[in-house]
Every structure is written in structure tokens, then in C-alpha cells.
Amino acid sequence: MGEVKVGHKSVLLSPSPHLSRRLNTQRVARYTMLLATTMSVIVTVGIVASLFPTAVRTMITIGTQIIGISWAPLFEPPEYGILPLFTGTIFIVAIAMLVAVPVGLAAAIFLSDYATFNLRRVVKPILEILAGIPTVVLGLFGLYVVNPLYVEKYWPIGEPLAYSALGAGFVTGILIVPIIASVADDALSAVPRAMREAAYALGATRREVASKVVFNAGLSGVVAALILAFARAFGETTIALMVAGSYPKFTANPGDPMMSLSAFIGFAGIGDAEVGSNAYNTIFLIGAILFLITLIFNIVGNRIIAKYREAYE
């Protein structure tokens, strides 16, 4: 605005047409965007505010009974020993990781160092389709195929039943293969080209480059992939409920039915639990525990990813 000297001439700079109107539009847009941004904060606050008051109150009434090996809060008299839910969850998640880690990591190494551009364009969608299979379909597969045709037939220990943690773990493993593959592939692909070329120049074979140089350089990202997949398996509800059943058995036999933390929420929450009832109180308690544990794993996983991004950018 006003006059500006350019050499010995003076030039009149006037604001461009409709500037104030355009700036007003921008102001309105800015506030709208800010409002949208606060929505995500509101959701988080909502989660915390809905879970924790009920969870803490329930925890106080239960007290030390929570450390026990019998979980039956919906029965009379109720029992609140939470350990069976933890062993159930841990068994399912551990089996899932056992299935998914080798396949997922191999897929990631394949994508980052072995696949040609065109092969990548075929393999990525395959993993995406696998990632897109709804959990209820995976659950059905576990219930109708894995449990009766494999676990019941071939699992040697104990009396086989229609439900098993082994089947649930296997199917949950299918669910997290694509997560491990895609997050680890991102990490391995971020390793600078120069590192690969240096290794090739020293006479390393493709396997040595991929498994020793690239894999070690991208290790933090690979660990993050495993942590995020772990968190996903930990919170998976439908598969655990359909395949491992809804009986919280305290056992070390993976061929037995078990109940995971999240499966209990699905199980007890179906029946239109009344506010203040035992079912209502305990699902919020378990929900809070589930939320806290997955939160910790997610924070750690994401922090590792942020660190390696910083290192390579």
C-alpha cells in the first residue's frame, strides 16, 4: 500500500482487488478448520471421560480381588480375578506374532529389496486385500475351518473343543501380517540407497545387503512395526470372541478355549448392560485397562518411527 521508491521513480502499490473480502473468507475458513481440528481432541477427551470414572470406581470396589484366577463378574456371587483374561490375551497375541512376524518381515524385505517396480505394484495390493478382510470373516474362517479341521484334529494336548486360543491366535496372525509388512517396508525403504550401494561395492550378495545392512539400518522401524502390530492384535475383539470362545479359562494349553480382555467387553456388552450393573462396570474397567496398555505400545511404536524419520531426513 502506498508509494514505494524504485530507483528514482515512485510506484504506487495498491492492494489487489477484493483483498478484504478474500481475507475475510480466509478468516472464516481458518476458524472452521480449527473447529474441525478440535473434534479429534474432543473424541480423546470423550474416551478418557467415559472410561475412567466408572473404571476407577469399579476398581475401588473390587480391590485386591482382582488378582485371582477366576473371572466371573456376571455370576452370583461375582468373581473378579482378572488373570485368566490376561493369559487368554497373551496366548492369542503371542501365537499371532509367531505366525505373523516371519511372514510379515519376509514380505517387507521382499518389497524393499527384491521386488521390481512392477512386482511391487502387484504385491502391495495383495497385502492390502489381506488387510481389508473384515475381522468377522476372519473369525468365521477360524470357527468353521481352522478350529474344527486343524486344531481339533491335530492338537495333541487335552480334549479338543469348538473354541481354541490356538485358532484365534493363528487367525489374528493373518490379520496383522499386512500391518507388519507395510510398516516395516516403509522403514526398510527409507534406508538410504548409498548404504546399499556401498555394501554391493564390497561384494555383498543381495541377501547380505538386505538381511545384514538394510535390515540392521532399518531395525528401529522394524521394531516399531512389531509393536504396532502387537497393539492391534491386543485390542482385537471379534476374532477372539468368535474363535477362542467366551469362557475365561485359566490354562496354559493353547488348544483350550480362552477369553481375551477385549473379547470380554464384546461378550458382556452385547446384552444391553444397565448402567451400574456389574456387566456395565466391568466392561468399562477392562476397557480402561485395554486403552492404557495399547496406548503405551502405540506411543512407543510411533516415537521410534518419528526418530528414524528424523535420522534419515
Place this chain on the structure above:
Amino acid sequence: MSQTISLKSRLSPRRTLIDGAFRFFLYLSIFISLGMIFWIVSSLWNEAGWLLSWDLLTNYPSYDIDNAGFQSPLVGSLWVVGIATLVALPTGLLTALYLEEFAGKGNKFSRLIELNIQNLAGVPAVVFGLIGLAFIVRGFVKWGFTVGSAAAVIAMLMLPVIIIVSREAIRAVPPSYREGALALGATPWQAVWRLVLPSAIPGTATGSILAVSRAIGESAPLLLLGALSFVTFNPTGLDSPFTIMPLTIFKYASDSREEFQILASAGSLILMAVLFILNLIAIILRDIATRKRNV
């Protein structure tokens, strides 16, 4: 005088063998992933392929297998996810625009929001059902077990995913677009609205379609919102009771009689077909987007 030097080094047989084995293992893992899809789809198909017919789409859920179908859950899923998308997509897109273009990188506010969104994306789906139960079904809103409650919960679930994919798409727009517009006298908002946003649309669309297809397959949170019942009519509005595809499948599956297993498998095939079409659209869109960028 010239001398020939052979640069071809010979690998020891052991290294060649291990390399070959490693390569085989990698291909095997891809083959296993593909095999899993095939295994799942083919076992569903063997169980229920013969049952597929248009009647299955037009009949309502029922315990009478000859007249059972999936019309109300299909329409219910459409309602719930449709409304959730209408809410979550603009909200997520605006949040992404704000964080990428206006909030300023690295300050405390945007870092906090970023952290929040990342962690929200990792919250187990069933927990969103709990917040729905506490605040929307009962609590402040008292909406009951309705389409509206379910859509609100699914929208919350979709929001962080849409924000994350939109931000990636926006980040991929070259800075020169903005700079060009600003140099011509556009306000930052005009540059964003007329240039950045249109260029980011293919990427955003791809990510959003994947978020939508994830939402269609989501079952856990709506277990808590009363969707696990036979609803033999289509929803008529936000206050209607409803059921959805995944939970109707769940319901059939929890009955141990053979014919209901078949029905559940048939429902799964229908659901997978819908999701497959959505995924295909997303993949094609992304192909178009990357080709454009590479030209």
C-alpha cells in the same frame, strides 16, 4: 599390449545356496499371503457359493433359511457408514489442511494434536463402542440404539484414519503450486482451496475409500450398540433401530446349526464382494494419482 582382467568373482557354493534359500523364503512368504486370501475365499465359497442369489440381497434376516437374506443389514451398513463418512470426511480433511498448511510445523499445539491423532488411530475399536455406550446411547445424548448413535461411533473411528491419509496426500503436493499462487497475489486460503486441495484429491480419495471399507467391515464397537439383533426392516432415519452386515454374519455364526453356518458364509461372501470392489476403485485411483505425479 592389452591385458584382460576378469571382474567376475565367483561366489562360494555355500553363499549361493544360502542366497537362493533366502530368496525362496521371501517368495514363499508372498505366496503364503496370497494363499491365505485364496484359502479364506475358497472355503467360504465351498460352503455357501451355491446359495448366492439375488434373493439373498432382497430377503430380510430370518431363522427360516429358505427366506433368509441380508437386505436390512446391507441397507443398515450403508446408512451407518454413509452418515459416518459424511461427518468424518469433511472434518478429517479440514483438520488435515489446517495441520499441513496453517498450524505451523513443530509448534507445541500442532505437535500435541499430531500425537493425539496418532494415538487415537491406535485405540482398539471396541473402546469406541464404550464411549458410544456411555455418552451417546445413554449419558448426555440419550440417542438409544439407533442409526445415529452408530454413525457417531463409526465417524469417531474413521476420523483419525482420514486425517492421516489426507495429510499424506496434501504433503505430496509440490510446494511450487502454493508458491506460484501466492506470488500471483492469492491469499493462502485461495492457494489451498483452489490448488492444493484439488491436487490432493486422488490421494485423499484412495485413503478415504480404504477407511470406508474398514468401517464397513468393523464389528466390535457396534456389538455394544445394539446392532446384534434381527432387524427385519430397513432403517428410515437417524432414529431407527438398525443392524449391519458384519453383525448379522456374527449372529448367524453364533448359531451352531449347519444351515446358519452356510448363511453366515454367504453373508461373508457378499461383504467381501462389496469391499473388494471398493478396494479395486481405491487401487485404480492411486495408480492414476501416481502416474500423474510421475509425468
